[in-house]
Amino acid sequence: MKKIAIALAVFAGVAAAQSKTPLTGVWKRTEIQYTGPQARAISMTTPGFFIFTGKYYSTLRIDDEYSRPEVDVSKASAPELLQLWRSVMAQTGTYEIRGTTLITHPIAAKAPQAMHPDSFVKYSFKLDGDTLLLRETAISTLPIIANPATFKLARIE
Secondary structure, eight states: OHHHHHHHHHHHHHHHHHTOOTTOEEEEEEEEEEOSTTOEEEEOOSOEEEEEOSSEEEEEEEOOSSOOOOOOTTTOOHHHHHHHHHTEEEEEEEEEEETTEEEEEEEEESSGGGGSTTOOEEEEEEEETTEEEEEEEEETTBSSOSSOOEEEEEEOO
8 A cells, every 4th residue: 555655646746746847837927029011019018917837827917018007897898898899819729838839728818719729829839948039930820920028027926
């Protein structure tokens, strides 16, 4: 019985170790770097987080460089609600790492087209200590991104 307990403990330890990736943790977006005709880097004041476990990810962020107005949603007009909702990006699913490529596979998302079984988003990534750079390189509905954005993230947990 003792040998079985030891074997289970070792297996559990190996399984736990295998469930971690270099990205495992909670990451706060600190900057977006845009390329192309309107290239610029923006220090983010709006919230944005990426959370990675060994197999799953979740992201919720406000993709707007300006503060959103406070609106009483029970009294807001359709255009006011659209302005609030348009900049919200929410997605969760599984992910895989291939070298320096991160591929996310959404399961649930704000955008219904992202929940198609073949949907994915590819990023190139660079990890430097507690700083992570994610650059969008392809989306299942857009195989080549002409002017990709790069998210700069800081590990907070």
